[in-house]
Amino acid sequence: MTSTHSLSYFPTSSPPTFSAPSPAKILYFPPMLQNWRIIIMRTLFVRLPLVIFLAACSYGRFNNQSLPQNTITPGEFAGRRQHILENMSPGEVALFHSAPTVNRNDDVDFPYRQDSDFYYLTGWEEPDAILILQKQKSGKTNTVLFVKPRNPHMEIWTGIRQGPEGAMTLEGIDTAYANDAFEDMRGSFLYSASKLILSDGGDKAFRTNLDEWLADAGNYAPATIQRAGTVTAPLRLIKSDAEIALLQQAIDITGASLVDAWGKLKNLDYEWQLAAEVEYGFKKRGAQRLGFSSIVGSGKNSTILHYETNRDLLDKSGLVVMDVGAEYNYYSADVTRTVPVDGKFSPEQKAIYELVLAANEAAIDAVQPGVNWREPHNTALRVITEGLVELGLLEGNVDTLITQNKYRKFFMHGTSHWLGLDVHDVGGHHQADGSPWELQPGMVLTIEPGIYIRDGLEGVDPKWYNIGVRIEDDVLVTKSGHRVLSGDIPKSVKAIERVMR
The missing domain is CATH 3.90.230.10 (Creatinase/methionine aminopeptidase superfamily)
Structure with missing residues (x-):
């Protein structure tokens, strides 16, 4: 079965025909310029339309700007998070960490690409971020983002950051903080949680730090830890x-x-x-x-x-x-x-x-x-x-x-x-x-x-x-x-x- 999508790889139409009025009715040329008249008319009425037609065909078939510019809406990202919260039991917490920045060599990093689960739930493309989905024992839910703060000096070098202010503009985010506040605040989310649904985003340093904190928390640590992929994979399918x-x-x-x-x-x-x-x-x-x-x-x-x-x-x-x-x-x-x-x-x-x-x-x-x-x-x-x-x-x-x-x-x-x-x-x-x-x-x-x-x-x-x-x-x-x-x-x-x- 072939796709019903409109993009075609073979042109199916023929160049349009033009019924041009007599050149004499458009422009007058003195006798000494008659040869130039022929050149100009051929350009205006034959070559130029053909060039425009071929360019249009090429643009329509192969230039991505002629295709719809598709995106995921903020509401869809929020709906995905809400679906997870609705299926969590009271007392459970889900924690999703962004992908780490990976060094290639010396001062050169690999181009950054967000962790797929983190992007699926937030649309956030910056590194060093944490998403918390909390369902309190009362049943009340809380959605929190920790993100890199604004830094005017660094932004000269690496580009504008959105910061907590930008995170708060996302639909369905209750609170946003600078990421350096997470270590002081994580106990308020994780202490005595019945379950931690966890994705470290592939950030080994974050995971090591979190595991050490959980070990020190002892009986106050979440009773069980569940891999977040078991929650997100059925949704992403x-x-x-x-x-x-x-x-x-x-x-x-x-x-x-x-x-x-x-x-x-x-x-x-x-x-x-x-x-x-x-x-x-x-x-x-x-x-x-x-x-x-x-x-x-x-x-x-x-x-x-x-x-x-x-x-x-x-x-x-x-x-x-x-x-x-x-x-x-x-x-x-x-x-x-x-x-x-x-x-x-x-x-x-x-x-x-x-x-x-x-x-x-x-x-x-x-x-x-x-x-x-x-x-x-x-x-x-x-x-x-x-x-x-x-x-x-x-x-x-x-x-x-x-x-x-x-x-x-x-x-x-x-x-x-x-x-x-x-x-x-x-x-x-x-x-x-x-x-x-x-x-x-x-x-x-x-x-x-x-x-x-x-x-x-x-x-x-x-x-x-x-x-x-x-x-x-x-x-x-x-x-x-x-x-x-x-x-x-x-x-x-x-x-x-x-x-x-």
Whole structure:
């Protein structure tokens, strides 16, 4: 099923025709200037409209500013916090810490990216922050933010901070303090709490300090500590309309950037050049960062599942696997396409590619509300095993080959993972009671079967060597079935070869 989103990767309209009035009725030119009249008229009535038309097509298809600028509303962030508070028992406290700033080397830090749970609940993008959700024994609730205070001197160097004043403008925040007040105030929240629901945001220094304080608190420490992910993961699994719009935008940016890069592929020499073209496309269309390190591997590297080096020469007679994703407003795309570097699939490449494509499409068809989340994988696995037998790459009964895991020689990974704020989003494989997840409307998962035939693989004809193919789409579960959010990105042999022609 193709996406109903309006972004198209192929122009479908023709340039408009113009019925211009006689030039003589518009401008008068003396006889000595008649040649200039012809040049000016051709520019005004032929070349200029054509240039404007082509620019409009390019802008509409590939410039992110023509897409809706989607955001999560303050009310939605507040509603998420309220949902957690409503499901807490009296006497419980939830504490969420922001992601730490991570040093790269010497005076250089890695670009800051907020912890996904902290962002999901607050929309706050600054480091050194703490969110407290408290449900007192009386049932009264309290939502508090501790944030970095304003500092005019430092703001000259690092940019404006919002401070407690800015935090108080957020919908649903009862009180905000400077973060240096937390150590003196934490006892008022944590002493004698029946339970602490905790996320340290990956900040090891904060966690060490908190653990020491809890140990010193003795009998006054919370009776139990629960990992906050058990509370936030079920919420994050089901995407709101606003979240789906952000995912769609990230996916559209990814798709347009892929198509742009394919058109330049024949003139490139290195994997890193191809990766650079894609990542440039992300940036110029408004993506703030990569959702993950780009995987761009050609030839023998196409058979390495998470090849991130991207430094080899492009294999001009091989395939290149491009597993990439733009992150837009914290939501990540994850799309894989495999294309021939020279623009044309060889017979062996086409045979493997079309087998993986058949598995991809069958697995997508298996995405339905109420089915076990493993059903798409089981479907893809059977299609691939049957196809490998038909191609002579496996021998034997299909059911037996599956039971004995013989297919893993060529297809050694799962078909799906959740997608959202994290490229491998939270939720896991099972619910809290241990039962496997059933697909529900609002869930977004990837469908990404693949076949990888390494050089020298035992028992394989050399004609198949160094053929790696993965095809990955992002799929939304709907009430009536599914919607392929990446459905407009070309993936048939014909469509890919057409783009690269």
